[in-house]
């Protein structure tokens with residue numbers, strides 16, 4: 001089935017709305033919340049209400065403007081499966097593509113503000129992927145963060161030590177979670193914990209914990225290089241009791257299924273993190289082009305790069321790299337919408353876009369010299385903001401590892 005690279009017409013409204021939000025709300029507040037780290041961007045509350053309204057009316061294609069939620073199997077209007085049934089060869093652009101396009105625009109505005117949009121959050125991706133109907137009703141519309149990382153478990157998430165012990169009708173969680181995006185602002189935290197450390201990856205389950213739970217104690221908020229508008233929290237879980245109905249998925253420990261189920265969530269979210277890098281890098285490229293042209297640098301798309309000035313040639317190379325990353329990202333989300341296994345492509349897109357995002361944003365600072373480095377423009381901020389997109393949801397090195405395993409047909413035990 002051929003991929004069509006035009007932006008689907010049905011998403012034109014979503015893209016233009018996201019662009020307006022990025023221009024009118026994010027950009028004017030970018031510097032303010034970069035400086036005022038840990039203060040809540042109250043301007044987003046009004047926006048959240050508007051987004052809820054648009055979601056309800058279907059104006060956003062069901063994806064949510066900043067949505068990293070959704071299991072990616074529908075067309076955003078809840079009828080993906082039937083569309084496919086009617087014509088199994090139909091080309092489908094669903095909630096993954098809608099989210100990709102929306103996030104790209106919003107991150108063209110500001111990555112940190114996008115990450116702290118009320119009622120969005122990575123936790124919703126996990127809830128949407130594995131919650132049953134009753135859980136969806138209780139948790140589906142809430143702002144949910146995701147707590148996987150621990151002091152001794154980052155890239156190797158199978159090494160987590162937080163435990164969950166069944167006691168009557170409740171699970172009792174004990175452990176420590178660090179680097180939880182939106183951890184202080186979300187209503188729910190999806191916490192990964194193990195039911196039995198001796199049984200390895202298969203015993204790791206996710207539990208929905210209310211942020212107000214007294215057993216979940218905020219230890220600190222991190223100070224960071226970039227995305228300073230987004231809060232990043234560390235928690236201590238001390239005899240944190242949650243109803244047993246808050247376990248997502250099955251409580252059975254199925255050693256055959258192992259970790260694959262939990263990790264599959266990320267096949268849908270990695271393209272979206274790649275999209276964030278694409279949006280931020282596009283902002284840098286657009287502003288740099290304008291600044292270079294104002295400084296008299298001519299960029300000619302009809303002449304070979306090596307015959308142009310060094311600045312123009314560098315710029316053309318950055319744009320080409322950006323485009324390659326963009327196309328890979330489109331492909332990985334499109335595959336998810338069309339129910340094609342995309343684990344390889346999702347990691348390729350995340351690795352490529354993460355690296356290109358860092359390269360492009362920092363090279364734009366370099367190309368613009370003192371103007372790029374100073375706080376009069378946002379170029380230096382975008383270089384700081386972009387770096388995280390090459391770290392969280394699987395670092396550059398981990399994505400390359402996943403790609404290598406897939407290409408070589410090796411298991412995680414065979415290639416570490």
Ligand SMILES: Cc1cc2nc3c(=O)[nH]c(=O)nc-3n(C[C@H](O)[C@H](O)[C@H](O)COP(=O)(O)OP(=O)(O)OC[C@H]3O[C@@H](n4cnc5c(N)ncnc54)[C@H](O)[C@@H]3O)c2cc1C
Pocket residue numbers: 122145146147148149153154155156178179180181182224232388391392393394395396397398401416
């Ligand atoms: C701002 C921010 C927000 C975050 N938000 C969240 C969140 O919401 N929820 C959450 O659970 N986590 C979150 N994280 C954590 C993030 O996912 C981890 O930082 C990331 O997975 C890397 O883990 P680590 O920092 O422990 O580094 P490590 O795993 O210790 O890695 C250190 C370095 O070694 C490399 N490396 C590790 N293993 C290998 C290997 N096998 N082969 C080659 N190289 C390797 C890594 O690529 C990296 O360069 C966040 C982090 C930050 C900084």
